[in-house]
Amino acid sequence: MKQSNMVGLAKETAIYGVSSIVGKFFNWLLVPLYSRIITDTEYGVITQLYTWIALIIIILTYGMETGYFRFAANTTKEESDKVYSTTMSSIAFTSILFLIIFWLFNPEISSLMKLPDYQGMVMLMAVTVAIDAFSSIPFAYLRFKRRAVRFMVLKLVIISTNIVFNLFFLLLCPAIYQSNPDLISWFYNPVYKVEYIVISNFLSSFICFLLQMPDILAVKWKFDLTILKQMLKYSLPLLMLGIAGIMNQTIDRLIFPYVYPDSLDVARAELGVYQASFKIAMVMMMFTYAFRFAYEPFIFAQKEQSDNKTTYSTAMTYFVLALTVIYLLLVAFLDVLKLLLGEEFRSAINIVPFVLITYSFQGIYYNLSLWYKLTDKTIWGTYLSTLGFVITLTINVIFIPRYSYWACVFASLISFAVMMILCYILGQKYYPIRYNIRKMGAYFIVSIGLSLIMLLVDWGNFGTNLAWRMLWFVPFVVFVARREFPIEDIWEVLKARIRRK
Numbered sequence: 001m002k003q004s005n006m007v008g009l010a011k012e013t014a015i016y017g018v019s020s021i022v023g024k025f026f027n028w029l030l031v032p033l034y035s036r037i038i039t040d041t042e043y044g045v046i047t048q049l050y051t052w053i054a055l056i057i058i059i060l061t062y063g064m065e066t067g068y069f070r071f072a073a074n075t076t077k078e079e080s081d082k083v084y085s086t087t088m089s090s091i092a093f094t095s096i097l098f099l100i101i102f103w104l105f106n107p108e109i110s111s112l113m114k115l116p117d118y119q120g121m122v123m124l125m126a127v128t129v130a131i132d133a134f135s136s137i138p139f140a141y142l143r144f145k146r147r148a149v150r151f152m153v154l155k156l157v158i159i160s161t162n163i164v165f166n167l168f169f170l171l172l173c174p175a176i177y178q179s180n181p182d183l184i185s186w187f188y189n190p191v192y193k194v195e196y197i198v199i200s201n202f203l204s205s206f207i208c209f210l211l212q213m214p215d216i217l218a219v220k221w222k223f224d225l226t227i228l229k230q231m232l233k234y235s236l237p238l239l240m241l242g243i244a245g246i247m248n249q250t251i252d253r254l255i256f257p258y259v260y261p262d263s264l265d266v267a268r269a270e271l272g273v274y275q276a277s278f279k280i281a282m283v284m285m286m287f288t289y290a291f292r293f294a295y296e297p298f299i300f301a302q303k304e305q306s307d308n309k310t311t312y313s314t315a316m317t318y319f320v321l322a323l324t325v326i327y328l329l330l331v332a333f334l335d336v337l338k339l340l341l342g343e344e345f346r347s348a349i350n351i352v353p354f355v356l357i358t359y360s361f362q363g364i365y366y367n368l369s370l371w372y373k374l375t376d377k378t379i380w381g382t383y384l385s386t387l388g389f390v391i392t393l394t395i396n397v398i399f400i401p402r403y404s405y406w407a408c409v410f411a412s413l414i415s416f417a418v419m420m421i422l423c424y425i426l427g428q429k430y431y432p433i434r435y436n437i438r439k440m441g442a443y444f445i446v447s448i449g450l451s452l453i454m455l456l457v458d459w460g461n462f463g464t465n466l467a468w469r470m471l472w473f474v475p476f477v478v479f480v481a482r483r484e485f486p487i488e489d490i491w492e493v494l495k496a497r498i499r500r501k
Contacts, residue, residue: 170193
């Protein structure tokens, strides 16, 4: 294994992490704001809207991001540019077609989505999704060109503008309206809250789209039908994979209003409480997303290297080590995280450890899935995600009426556990990689055991509980650091770098 490969992956993961982790962190901080300004029912509406966005964006990109990496890699610049422009043309056409359909059948679609009272917001959501779908290809272009810094800047623009508009509409405008309503009454209505959250998302996406123009126009637009047919043949199975995957992650929130036995408003309230605590666990997702952005182009670039499997195995080991540390850190500070939410939203905080484990399984599954991407057996990803979806759907339909959002939590955990195990077994058959299962499993089991010790002992005092949990967390981190990153090795690397300078 070439150390430079791992260093390069680590650097890009760190850069993408700035946009993913820092950006999502600030976006995550909107949750405390929402939980203190809007009701749990209104937050349930936001959850419905953004869950539909997550599904529709997968449909509108139909696997073309990964397809672009696959067909642009190891080609001439001219061919690579042709793949890029063909991909953009295809996504632009389907996005426009999608908007026309939504505009013509908005009332029917809104009712079908259990949002009949938010038709205007559903249409604005559709426009936002169409913009984001098209923008995903210029972002993929930056990843392919390894222009991680520009990627980071544009992603931070989306996050920062979204936050600014949220603060403007939800905090500044109400303050101005109380003191001088005539000043802003021409555009501001204090009754609207959900609407301004959706509007903020649209404005941030549109501004980023304008800033992407240099990347959109970076190549001569050439549409090649032959290339598109090849890409669709490769990518459409990824569409099914993406739909099955996102449905597996979001089906609980999609079907909750349909199967919950009480009224739509009560269902939305339960959904809002569930989603607010679910968001607390997003720190784990931030890390896995950052790693994913760097890892997908990386695995294709390493495909022809003689030591590629060793590289993949090492990357997986360090990825799991990072997951265990993040998991224990969040469990240790669970009482602190609870205070971020408004009192109305804190009743579901105990789901967080289980959600963190689910995110860990999801991240490991994604890393294991490289075998079917490298061997062009992407249909297996569809099979696995479909199985996970069936498991999730079945558990949710049966148990949501009785156990509410707790059914959602365990459905996701069981589903990703099954997918992870099966993906590993199949990977060893079609593209065997010698993962260090013993080491990864040991760290994972120890971290879960320590989390149980942290949570099952309650001293009845906030400070004492936090100290008790840190008493277990800190030695674990020190042990991992000493065992996996010996000071002697780090010192040798630093001395080598100093000599080169």
